[in-house]
Amino acid sequence: xxxxxxxxxxxxxxxxxxxxxxxxxxxxxxxxxxxxxxxxxxxxxxxxxxxxxxxxxxxxxxxxxxxxxxxxxxxxxxxxxxxxxxxxxxxxxxxxxxxxxxxxxxxxxxxxx
Amino acid sequence: xxxxxxxxxxxxxxxxxxxxxxxxxxxxxxxxxxxxxxxxxxxxxxxxxxxxxxxxxxxxxxxxxxxxxxxxxxxxxxxxxxxxxxxxxxxxxxxxxxxxxxxxxxxxxxxxxxxxxx
Numbered sequence: 001x002x003x004x005x006x007x008x009x010x011x012x013x014x015x016x017x018x019x020x021x022x023x024x025x026x027x028x029x030x031x032x033x034x035x036x037x038x039x040x041x042x043x044x045x046x047x048x049x050x051x052x053x054x055x056x057x058x059x060x061x062x063x064x065x066x067x068x069x070x071x072x073x074x075x076x077x078x079x080x081x082x083x084x085x086x087x088x089x090x091x092x093x094x095x096x097x098x099x100x101x102x103x104x105x106x107x108x109x110x111x112x113x
Numbered sequence: 114x115x116x117x118x119x120x121x122x123x124x125x126x127x128x129x130x131x132x133x134x135x136x137x138x139x140x141x142x143x144x145x146x147x148x149x150x151x152x153x154x155x156x157x158x159x160x161x162x163x164x165x166x167x168x169x170x171x172x173x174x175x176x177x178x179x180x181x182x183x184x185x186x187x188x189x190x191x192x193x194x195x196x197x198x199x200x201x202x203x204x205x206x207x208x209x210x211x212x213x214x215x216x217x218x219x220x221x222x223x224x225x226x227x228x229x230x231x
Contacts, residue, residue, distance in 0.1 A: 032218070034219070041224075041225075042224055042225070043117070043203050043205075043222030043223050043224050043225050044156070044203070044222045045222070046219050046220070046221065049219065089155060089156075091155075091156075093218075100158070100171075100172070101158065101220075102155065103155030103156040103157075104155050105153055105154055105155045106155070
């Protein structure tokens with residue numbers, strides 16, 4: 001079946017470096033995507049979202065890129081800080097399936113000082 | 114403004130026991146959701162309520178019931194707990210429900226309830 005997934009389960013970066021977290025999706029009907037951050041023992045926290053009619057969207061230190069041709073979504077975090085250490089996961093909305101939101105399992109980002 | 118609150122934070126049940134997980138939001142949101150999160154898996158939707166007075170099944174509704182008590186509160190009930198229901202449960206809310214306005218679909222999550230069924 002179609003699903004949201006992540007390329008890497010873990011990512012370790014040096015403080016100050018840029019981080020790139022990837023997400024692959026296979027449902028061509030998905031029209032809306034969200035990135036969430038989840039710190040240990042806490043609920044998911046919205047980071048940024050993007051619609052399928054966009055290729056790029058920027059927030060504060062974060063950028064989401066959407067490549068519909070290869071069904072790939074990425075989250076870029078600039079100047080990664082220790083407070084960015086968390087699990088990041090993407091979610092997609094299936095417009096033709098009652099707008100169901102499906103979530104990926106997540107990538108654990110560890111920032112080394 | 115507390116956002117989304119959940120009670121209890123932790124719970125241990127024996128197989129066959131029942132319990133209700135409580136969720137409340139103070140953001141005047143119309144839509145509320147219950148998810149479960151299992152190790153190595155993404156969040157899975159159990160039930161949602163697009164607006165006060167309505168509830169709909171999500172991806173994994175079996176073994177659960179919900180009540181949208183009022184606009185603020187959305188409870189999840191396990192009538193006869195099973196070990197397979199051991200999980201972390203998250204409640205979320207959003208201004209509007211699925212299919213509505215783009216920026217109003219952002220879901221805000223509570224801190225979670227960790228449930229262990231023995």
